[in-house]
Amino acid sequence: MRQSILLSLLLTMSAIVVGCPEPEQSTPVDVFKPNSFGNYSTNFQPQILSETRLNFGDMDAGESSSIPLEIRNVGKEVLIISGYESTAEFEVRGLDEELSVPVGESVMIRVNYRALDEEPRNGELVIFSNDPENPRWKVEIFANQRFPCLAIEPQAVDFGTVDPFLNETSSRDLKISNCSSNATTTFMLEDLVGEGFEAPLSRDETSLEPGEFVEISLTFVPTRSGAYEGQLIVSSNDYFEERKVVELRGYGKDRECPVAIITGSNPQGQTVTANPINVIDALPLDNIELSAGDSYDPEGQSVTYEWSLVGRPQDSAARLEPNLGSENVRLWLDLAGEYMVDLRVVSEFGVPSCQTARLRVRATADQDIHIQLVWDTPNDPNQQDSSGADMDVHLVHPNGQWDQTPYDCFWRNLNPDWATPREVRPDGTQTGWDDDPSLDIDDVSGWGPENINLDNPQNVRYSVGVHYFAHHGYGSSYSTIRVYIGGVLVHEAPRKLMGDQDFWHVADIDWAARQVIPVDTLQRGFPE
Template identity: 40%
Template sequence: MGNVMRLQRETVRRWARLAVLLVASVTISGCTGCVEETDETVDFFKPHEYGEWEYRGEPDIDGPERLLIGDVLEGETVSRDVEVTNVGRNLLKLGEWQIEGRFRLSFPRHDGRPPVELMPGEAVTATITYTAHNTDRAEGVLSVESNDPDEGIFEIPLYANADFPCLELDPADEVDFGMAELGETSRRFIIAKSCARRSPTTFSVTSLDGADEFSLLDNQFRSQVTLEPGAQVRIPIGFSPETPGEYEGAVFIRSDDDLEPNRVVDLQGRGRPYDCPEPVIRAYNPERGEAIADPMGELQVVPLDDIDLDASLSRDPEGSGISRVEWRLAERPADSTEGLANTSGEQSSLWMQLAGTYVVELDVWNELGVKSCEPARMTLKSISDEDIHIQLVWNTPADPNETDQSGSDVDIHLLHPNANLHWNSPPWDCFWQNMEPDWGETGVAIDNPSLDIDDVDGAGPENINLDNPEVETTYNVGAYYFSDHNYGRSYVTVRIYIGGQLAYEAQRKPMDNQEFWHVANIDWPSGEVIEVDRLYQSFP
């Protein structure tokens, strides 16, 4: 925050020095009707005229639309932080803080007392604490008095043990098709995801306005669509320009999310003019080789591979050179949270977090500011090269950021028949405490299973690989909710690949803390996956 303050003060000083120079410049150049030669000394710092000057910037208080405490057990106490920020352009003066309902307010990050003023860009962190006397729904309101001219009393609703429909859109504001070929249909997607914890969320596309070149490519979304907690769907939007030029439109979406029932996503696109710079992608991995997308290409890789991406082969037919690049991850497997390492440099990279298909797109601009007519598209097919590949991922709706270092912990287990169904015990259970057990022929590594990642803070993945399984053997696959770390219920997905192909998928199994799920069995050498789908309060 200190850096922000110094930057703001330095900006004010720079504007003050600029104002002095501007006054001096006007005084020197304003010579109409003046004597050309004079011995009179001029004091540039003494104003010739006096007048009123008013800075019209205003303070603007901002914070979250609501604070969800999540599920709190009877007798349990949970705290969450909420940040209130001055996003305006003038000093924000804070008055009385009040809290309603069975919530407590404190300011441990500010020595117990909140600041009374916030410079532009500054924030104050309040801690909201709730102690559950029962598991009933609890509501409250945090209100802050300030000199914001539009919101003199700023309110944040507070909820604990509460649930209601919640819809997230990605992108939330605008879909940009960029440059599209004339006479062809370009596709983009709006991801609609339920951010509710338990309740279903419903939505529908009510209309598309603006240019006729935009269209909804799947009319099922004009009717009501229901999403279970954490589930998501892709709304396909088409853009079909017939002539060059710029086009604008909007998608209107209505949902039962009470805080934002009506959403508008703007649409933009351009019909291709003439010669455009041509993006080219080179994808490379030292073990898998390379592939070129000009404009299309494909490279087969293995889960957990790092793929280098290079845009240096891109060209401009007009000869002006490439001045800017933009990478985009257009598609990735369901439940993947991994993104591109760099979106604006000539080189980038992508980690193959999960098995499945990734599509990387590249747009380039030439020195004249003309964007590529269509992106280069590199398809990366992440296929396991093991006989058996087991993938575990999970979603915890109450965890606001599943990619940080705080989250729930679910573990994958692969059990050898010699264990006699005694889970969670070496040597016949492959899991986080026994990641590379010696199975099959003693001392031979090529027939041993291995757990490649033990993810302890949310979402996954965790993968177990087994090559050269033992014949006439049936393996057991399970998942254990080791700890919810106070984030509550998770929805667990297990996928089993046989010979690189998806053979079985069990999606979004609701699991609570320390429950065990016997998912399925794998028979070898047939490769048949037999569903079990049995949930226990702990290890059976």
């Protein structure tokens, strides 16, 4: 049936050359191997692909030319090319026999043309195959036609390496020309894809007559180190390629990172270096001196400093002073617990340190008993200033009474003599001071803290309490007590709501048993 149709076409179209007829559908290649029982479905099929337009350009009478055409199989089954048709003026070489093209491979054929005159010519090549989607693949063929043509040089632009930290830029010229010998060509710089590149984009078309060209300046403006890639999209009336893509490449010069180093010192004489991480031990209420002076830039540039306090104990109000941009700062350890200080440095070129230095500060009480009081007054808008509620912590010996000397350690009795009588020997040495309590700080406004410490306690039962001494117009407050034994937190009584003149018996400490016994009673005024 197919042969009879072709024969009919030969009788009616003297300008058509006929190739081999199409055979029956080929047997599929065995490329599917099931690995278990069940129902499977596949869409394996061949797929033909090639250029769809061939242009011989301008040719003089008697001139001959040949254009190669690659036919590819981009499908998932063997492509069978069974024949072709072509317009008589255009000769096809390479398709005279049936061809099998394996998956992912291609064959090369040629299309030849000899111009009998200089008149425009156009024709068509039809390729027959077992591609079910395109059984008749068509390729248009042209010679001596008036087609717009746009050429871009170069098709890929490499701007090289540019230093973004010195605000350097790099420019390259792009030549855009009309490659047609007989047609006006128009183009437009349509879009620019990718960061770091600049081009004179416009929605207005530029017209070029045959042989004319323009040069467009492109600029690479990196803002960071590393590789940049982009694309300039150019649209035109080019008959064969309406949209052209120019690949853009550039590299932002790498800079060496400055190095952040923290040097920390405590009052006990310990000095450590965090490069990038280290830890230092200290006592509550210590001042830790921190320096960034050993930080440096490998390229010799000066650096600026960026300190940050990224961790501190719950209820702590600690901060770095005098400011976060100083070379040297100080950290007051207001509460027992762990603090974390970070340092980042930045070079003159704006390059930050690749690693942030971090110093962990562990504030651990070195006394046998350490009692810590903090409070929060919601009506006080600034609990860090000199105005605020006043609360007091108390530690009472079993021989004493609340708010009475000598056996209540509080703001009126800062360092009472409870155990071994204190004595100054004739040689000037002292005894009896190492087994008595001391109130280390009395905060009369704000949030605290107040700390009582006791070393070498007697084997008796001590009592811990809190008195709301004066609200100073700020109303009720929430108080929190923490008790540390041997530097370890063993009891926490959080956020007890108290009014002016309230007294809170928090807990007792049975030193013989090394235990804290919660009491948690609240009353107006001190117990009798």
